[in-house]
Amino acid sequence: SQQGEEDPQALSIQEGENATMNCSYKTSINNLQWYRQNSGRGLVHLILIRSNEREKHSGRLRVTLDTSKKSSSLLITASRAADTASYFCATSASNAGKSTFGDGTTLTVKP
Amino acid sequence: KAGVTQTPRYLIKTRGQQVTLSCSPISGHRSVSWYQQTPGQGLQFLFEYFSETQRNKGNFPGRFSGRQFSNSRSEMNVSTLELGDSALYLCASTSGAYNEQFFGPGTRLTVL
Numbered sequence: 001s002q003q004g005e006e007d008p009q010a011l012s013i014q015e016g017e018n019a020t021m022n023c024s025y026k027t028s029i030n031n032l033q034w035y036r037q038n039s040g041r042g043l044v045h046l047i048l049i050r051s052n053e054r055e056k057h058s059g060r061l062r063v064t065l066d067t068s069k070k071s072s073s074l075l076i077t078a079s080r081a082a083d084t085a086s087y088f089c090a091t092s093a094s095n096a097g098k099s100t101f102g103d104g105t106t107l108t109v110k111p
Numbered sequence: 112k113a114g115v116t117q118t119p120r121y122l123i124k125t126r127g128q129q130v131t132l133s134c135s136p137i138s139g140h141r142s143v144s145w146y147q148q149t150p151g152q153g154l155q156f157l158f159e160y161f162s163e164t165q166r167n168k169g170n171f172p173g174r175f176s177g178r179q180f181s182n183s184r185s186e187m188n189v190s191t192l193e194l195g196d197s198a199l200y201l202c203a204s205t206s207g208a209y210n211e212q213f214f215g216p217g218t219r220l221t222v223l
Contacts, residue, residue, distance in 0.1 A: 045211060096159060
């Protein structure tokens with residue numbers, strides 16, 4: 001089974017609203033990464049947060065990590081129609097190139 | 112820097128055939144990982160190569176294999192294709208410090 005679970009599975013909002021997606025995982029991690037995927041294309045790397053970090057920002061993105069709860073959240077502020085995509089979290093448990101992905105959240109931003 | 116490149120982008124094969132997919136990582140990255148994405152199973156890790164050696168392996172049958180060359184380019188091979196092998200195959204290039212993984216555009220394999 002997958003390491004992570006994302007919540008909600010699907011999210012539909014209006015342009016300008018904020019979107020929050022959550023990711024839970026099961027085992028200790030070294031880092032957690034968030035990705036965006038448009039319509040079955042490649043994954044676009046959004047942000048990496050290390051296990052000793054609690055919060056990171058990148059543009060309109062804010063990621064939090066709570067290792068005690070084994071969870072992370074991705075907040076997209078002031079969403080745009082172009083943010084419509086699937087979002088995945090991926091965890092890595094060691095210093096190696098193996099990540100375990102969640103099932104993803106499908107975000108629809110209506111203009 | 113150029114991103115991760117994968118070739119071909121699309122492939123159509125028939126059951127029983129074999130296929131080879133290629134991935135060129137970001138310049139300077141020595142780790143290449145392969146993932147399979149299907150609607151039913153999601154994104155699943157296949158294997159990772161580092162300095163021409165397989166460093167990690169996922170839970171896939173032996174029909175799935177890979178290798179890495181001295182220039183860090185990697186290939187994966189699937190033999191005796193099955194209908195269930197139809198998927199998007201993604202290659203990722205990993206940077207050294209914090210293992211940021213950057214993905215290529217993928218190869219869409221359809222098995223008929």
